[in-house]
Amino acid sequence: MIALGAVEELGQGDALLGYKLALATIVVAGVIQVLFGLLRSGVLGDFFPAAAVSGMMTSIGIIIISKQVFTLIGVKPVGKEPLELLAELPQGIARLNPQIALIGFISLLLLFTFPLLKNKYLKRLPAALLVILVSIPLGYYFDLAHSHTYLFLDKHHYSIGPEFLVSLPKSLLSAITFPDFSQLFTPASLKYIIMFAVVGSLETILSTKAVDMLDPYKRKADLNRDMVGVGVGNVLAGLIGGLPMISEIVRSSANINNGGKTRWANFSHGLCLLVFVAFAPGLIHQIPLAALAAMLIFTGVRLASPGTFIQTFHKGWEQLVIFLTTIVFTLSIDLLVGIAAGITLELLILMVKGLPAKSIFKQGIKLQQHEDNEYLHVALSDGAVFSNYINLKKYLDSLPRQKHLVLDFSETVVVDHTVMKHLHQYQDDYRAQGGWLEITGLHAHRPVSRHPLAARVRARPAKHVKVAA
Numbered sequence: 001m002i003a004l005g006a007v008e009e010l011g012q013g014d015a016l017l018g019y020k021l022a023l024a025t026i027v028v029a030g031v032i033q034v035l036f037g038l039l040r041s042g043v044l045g046d047f048f049p050a051a052a053v054s055g056m057m058t059s060i061g062i063i064i065i066s067k068q069v070f071t072l073i074g075v076k077p078v079g080k081e082p083l084e085l086l087a088e089l090p091q092g093i094a095r096l097n098p099q100i101a102l103i104g105f106i107s108l109l110l111l112f113t114f115p116l117l118k119n120k121y122l123k124r125l126p127a128a129l130l131v132i133l134v135s136i137p138l139g140y141y142f143d144l145a146h147s148h149t150y151l152f153l154d155k156h157h158y159s160i161g162p163e164f165l166v167s168l169p170k171s172l173l174s175a176i177t178f179p180d181f182s183q184l185f186t187p188a189s190l191k192y193i194i195m196f197a198v199v200g201s202l203e204t205i206l207s208t209k210a211v212d213m214l215d216p217y218k219r220k221a222d223l224n225r226d227m228v229g230v231g232v233g234n235v236l237a238g239l240i241g242g243l244p245m246i247s248e249i250v251r252s253s254a255n256i257n258n259g260g261k262t263r264w265a266n267f268s269h270g271l272c273l274l275v276f277v278a279f280a281p282g283l284i285h286q287i288p289l290a291a292l293a294a295m296l297i298f299t300g301v302r303l304a305s306p307g308t309f310i311q312t313f314h315k316g317w318e319q320l321v322i323f324l325t326t327i328v329f330t331l332s333i334d335l336l337v338g339i340a341a342g343i344t345l346e347l348l349i350l351m352v353k354g355l356p357a358k359s360i361f362k363q364g365i366k367l368q369q370h371e372d373n374e375y376l377h378v379a380l381s382d383g384a385v386f387s388n389y390i391n392l393k394k395y396l397d398s399l400p401r402q403k404h405l406v407l408d409f410s411e412t413v414v415v416d417h418t419v420m421k422h423l424h425q426y427q428d429d430y431r432a433q434g435g436w437l438e439i440t441g442l443h444a445h446r447p448v449s450r451h452p453l454a455a456r457v458r459a460r461p462a463k464h465v466k467v468a469a
Contacts, residue, residue, distance in 0.1 A: 001063050002199060002335070003243050006192040008080065010183065019241075023179035025189050026238035029196035033231030036201055042223025045205035046393055049386040050418045051319040052342025053206065054312060055326025059338060061303025062086075062331060064296050071293035072108070074100025074164060082331045098152050099142045100164055100290050106138070107131045107294035126254070128295050135291035139165065144288060164289055168281040177241030196234075199335050200246050204230050207247040213425075214256050218432060315417055316448035316455055318349045346386065346416070353457050354413040355383040363388045364411070365395055375404045379441075381411040386418035396426070402434040410441030413458050420453040 006025060011018020036042075066085040070077045074097030079085050114127040139145075147161030169175040183189050208221045226247065234244045255265050276284060312323045322342050330338025347360065364381035376399060384392060399405065407423070409415055423439060430437040445456035 001060065001067070002192065002195050004067075005334075006196075009188055010192070017180070020177060020180035021183055021189065022192065023177065023238045023241060024181045024184050025192040026196055026242075026244050027179055027235050028184065028193050029200065029244065030231045030234030030236075030238060032193070032197040033201055033234060034228050035231075036197070037224045037227030037229075037231060040224045041201075042205055042227055043390055043393070045202070045209055045223060046390050046422060047386065048202065048339065048418075049322065049343060049346045049416070050421055051312060051315075051322040052326045052339055052346065053202075054308065055323040055342055056330060056335060056339050058304045058308055058323070059327045059330035059335070061300040061305075062327070064300035065304065068293040068296045068300070072101065072104035072290050072297060073097065074104075074158075074160070074290065097158050097160065099150070099158070099160060100288070103135050103138050103142075103288045104290035104294050107135050107291040108297060110134060111294060111298040131291050131294060132287060135288045136286050139286060139288045145286075166284055166287045166289060166292065168277065168284050170281060172278045172281075175241060179238055195334070195336055196244055200230070200234070200244055201227060202339075204247040207252065211247070211252045211256070214253055216256070217261075220429075314449060315451045315453070318346075318448065318455070319417055322346050322349070343387075350383065350385050350414055350416060355385060356413070359383045360385075360387050362391050365392070367399075375406070376400075377406045377408060379408040379411060383414045383416075384409065384412055384419045385414065385416040389419050389422055392419075393422070393426070401430075404436045404438070405430065406438045406440055408441040409439070409445070409456075412441070412445075415442070415445065415456040417451075417453060417455045420455065424453060 003022060003026075006022035007015060007018035009018070010021035010025075036044075063082045066082045066089075069089065070085070070092050073092060075092045075095055077085055077088055077092060079088050110131050111127050114122075114130060117123065142160060144160055144164050145162055147159070149157045149159050151157055204227065205223055208223060208226055212218075212220050230245060230247065237243065237245065251269070255269065260266070309320075309323075313320045322345050325345050326338045326342035328338075329341040347355075351357065359382035363384055366379040366381075368377040368379070369375070370377075378396070378399075380392070396405075427437045427439070442456050445458050447454040447456055
């Protein structure tokens with residue numbers, strides 16, 4: 001979404017110029033990502049509130065759906081922004097191209113129903129590959145390779161042709177395009193540099209942390225080194241005409257599920273992609289765009305599933321408000337404004353609940369160590385919230401491992417959902433290292449919902465009322 005927006009806005013109607021100018025922003029954003037890694041900013045993955053991050057991911061899903069549904073039904077939309085596209089959807093469905101839509105709907109049906117099959121041998125076949133195997137013959141049957149019109153139900157004529165197939169250059173070398181740095185310091189370019197660097201880095205960090213949780217060997221990635229690697233890759237990609245890369249949770253989980261154990265699994269995946277694009281562009285050209293749109297819509301639905309809204313609501317009404325606010329601002333403006341709106345609203349809600357302004361980025365921490373040096377008691381005061389969790393985690397990481405560590409929240413006013421979620425994972429990691437982490441002092445705090453990781457707010461003492469004798 002960001003890449004397409006950069007090409008359209010920077011080019012002002014000239015797609016090739018916009019492409020070259022966008023490449024320049026990608027190169028600079030890659031340099032910034034390298035600096036992020038060298039400055040050890042991978043820790044920022046723990047800063048963002050969970051509801052805002054979830055809202056951002058859901059927004060991306062909605063944006064993907066709004067843009068790809070028109071490709072799925074073979075219609076060119078008038079609008080460009082997500083809200084405009086969603087409003088235009090009924091009109092688009094009314095004038096869909098039947099043959100293209102048939103390919104798209106069959107592909108979508110396969111993607112949603114194939115995972116429900118119980119046969120262990122069929123499960124080894126990726127649903128996306130099945131879509132390709134079905135959609136290419138359908139494209140041949142409808143003769144998408146040649147421009148022509150057809151009559152549907154003896155009423156309407158529709159046009160189809162190669163524009164409904166994937167388009168690739170005949171030679172990979174001819175596709176190399178060099179960036180144009182002439183407008184690098186314009187406000188629009190600076191905006192996309194920030195968006196590529198920040199959103200790409202956040203997506204990479206969050207995806208990597210998610211993959212760590214899936215790893216059967218419970219290994220932990222070096223987020224800073226990963227950021228440097230992604231940054232270097234983006235610089236090189238931008239210099240020769242490539243779009244930016246991120247760590248990708250869907251392909252990473254598929255990698256793990258199919259027995260991948262080391263970086264060589266990732267390398268072989270990239271090598272296969274390169275071989276197909278370099279030596280089999282004709283084969284890729286036979287894939288209908290509607291089939292690829294179905295794959296993207298399937299991904300978008302997984303990101304923006306109704307279950308996400310329900311799960312967020314169960315975590316507390318304020319989490320749902322933050323979640324929805326992030327979505328609204330992202331869809332109506334952009335991702336950066338959306339995530340900023342979510343962070344701002346979360347801070348306002350926490351301050352209303354009693355979080356002191358002085359504790360936004362740093363909470364009070366006191367350490368008591370037992371004489372036998374096996375028992376550590378860490379007492380927290382004020383508030384434990386998303387914005388000061390980095391400070392808390394840094395302090396906890398500095399303590400000796402393999403101890404009985406007690407985190408005492410008795411003196412805190414509020415503990416938000418993000419910290420509860422992080423500490424739940426930290427507790428598992430600490431135990432895996434041979435220690436024991438105990439969380440206490442929350443008995444006087446009221447959970448905002450029944451969710452086990454819901455935010456906790458300390459109950460205010462009841463006022464004493466004098467009664468006359």
